[in-house]
Amino acid sequence: MAYIIFTDSPLPEALKQLIHNISLLPWIWENRATKLAFFMLNANENYLKQLRENIMSIKEKTSFCETCWAITDAGKESCNICKNSSRDHTQICIVEEYLDLLTLEQSGWYQGVYHVLWWAISPMNWIFVWDLNFSKLFQRIDDADNKLEIIIATNPNLEGEATSTFFIEEIEKRKLKHKVKITRLSRGLSSGYIEYADTMSLVSALRERKEV
Ligand SMILES: [Zn+2]
DSSP, rough: HHHHHHHSSSHHHHHHHHHHHHHSTOOHHHHHHHHHHHHHSOOOHHHHHHHHHHHTTTTTEEEEOTTTTOETTTTTOOHHHHHHSSSSEEEEEEEEEEHHHHHHHHHOOOOEEEEEOOOOOOOTTBOGGSSSSSSHHHHHHOOOOSSSEEEEOOOOOOOHHHHHHHHHHHHTTTTTTTEEEEEEEOOOOSSSSGGGGOOHHHHHHHHEEOOO
């Protein structure tokens, strides 16, 4: 990559720039960035226009659900899951990422609602408790009329553990224990990430969840 972008390679400046921009995307390796740039160079003009418009408007056209903090269409207060009265609103599943929510939804088994934290505690990466979206969750618990089940579905790794421990301790500290039954996914996910778990393992981890 360094050769392609930064030396006297014969590539036109615009292509070097595009390869550089693509290579800044996560999970894109050097060769992949070059291949994608050449794909775009040869792509249909309408496709490129659409791609540009979608990228430019992605932030403007989306927002966060005011209840669970999942992504929703801009201008909507609640996401489709929170709005759905046939879902069990006394069951809240805490996930680190929106992609974890999508994985759980794909499994088709879970019928409760969610709370998306967007991060997991990871001091090594300078992500601390205050960066996570916990305050809204404590507010939801505080405001609930019925006793809730909070299912902790943070990733089965160090960061997920730290996040889960913080939540459990905080429920004690805030004297909210009478308002919630806390459960955790059973340990059966080999990948260390909910996002990559296969449907069968995920459903059995949910089905065999344990009370904390
Ligand atoms: Zn929502």
